[in-house]
Amino acid sequence: MNESRVLKRSFWGIQAAALLLVSGGLQAQTQVKPGFNLFSAQQDIEIGQKSAKEVEHQLPILHDRSVERYVEKVGKRLAGAIQGPDFPYQFKVVNVSDVNAFALPGGFMYINRGLIEEADNEAQLAAVMAHEMAHVALRHGTNQASKAYLAQAGLGILGSLFGGQGASSQVIGSLGGFGLNALFLKFSRTDEEQADVVGAQTMARAGYNPMEMAAFFEKLRENAGHNPGKFEIFFSDHPSPEHRAQRIEKEVRILRPLHLEGTVGGFDSIRRRLKRMPPARSMAQIMKQQSQNQPAQPPGGQGPEIGINQPSSRFRQFEQADSLFRIRYPENWRAHSSERSFGVILAPDRGVIRDDRGEENIVYGVIVNRYSDEQANDFREGGASMDRRELARQTQNLVRGILRDNSYLTLQRRSWRNETIDGERGLSVVLSGQSPTTRLEERVTLFSRPLPDGQLFYALFIAPARDYGALKETFRRILSSLKINEQAFKRQKL
């Protein structure tokens, strides 16, 4: 008898990858099938190559023959054991202290020096590598990108709102920048569970003890309690599924008897070698330095023309395609929207600037969209209405995503405010930083409030700081014109 069970419905209505538990006379190992994807496996490789270039431009790759050779040997052993598309797996070590690793679509894997130093043995290093490899083999990165594209939820792909044809080419077209890589590295808890399961299976096939995966994740979780900064990125890239260790242990019981093989060998001497090197910087230090090194003016001194005409005091109305909301905006601005998306961008001429990568950047204007995270799915399925805590949690997650995708922005301290937005309790917060597009200090105010379906409505008001005051009244009028249509949400549910 086959028992199949969809673990978690994808919110976007697309059936996400299902964990299929096949039970015959003997309990077979869990079969994990890749989810919905707009891309081909070949495109995964192309995207990965392109992103890898960006990554290696921005992160310090450790060039040390012994370390490289060792990590490559472990990686090759796992690559020989993993199922799925024939990806050209490659492995590099990043000279940073944070405990983390990540892999881009197509198999470009980066292991932080901090992670190798943190592992107790080769099998624990192999565990994280097998987990990352499983994300690649299951094509979680482009699965997430596909979902974000359909939902127009990823800020990094806002550019694709502006016309063009063919979904995947649009997403690829808007590729570039470290921010967009973050889109491929945002995994759901279901993805994480799948990566643990397939990672453990791969370890077992490669002759490693997969119990070390459970042990290492437990160790990381415990250490994260003492030194959150060092581990934070790992757990935000890889949100812990519930009962993570138990789930891995359960899979290992199915995989028994294990056929363990010796290690590649030399883990301890590699780790000693790393510890003798000058200490690595943290990601936070690297990011800070990079933003300081950015020139105040673009090369050549010719920046884009910055400035807009006075917004008209006469407003017109934008109505969302499914009538989910209405909002008013100055008559001499434009509303950029697409039939299939929830969101809209309201911007004046010259409020949208195309940068040298061909990406559209909003430098003056308003982005209206909705947001939901994986945890919100659990919460919505519970049928609860969004209380103050849940509103704060989702808004904080959204802000985190925005800060990740727009690394020049930082949160302004003590800028959180309670708001009333279209009659509902909401929040606002201010982000600011030097815009890489205009080279001017940019100010972004985020407003959020619950939607009738338990998702988060948000609006980002964007302008150079020097002009923000002059636009404040316009922004306030736009926000106060918002009307969420509860009836339309109810109709959508049916």
Ligand code: ZN
């Ligand atoms: Zn993961």
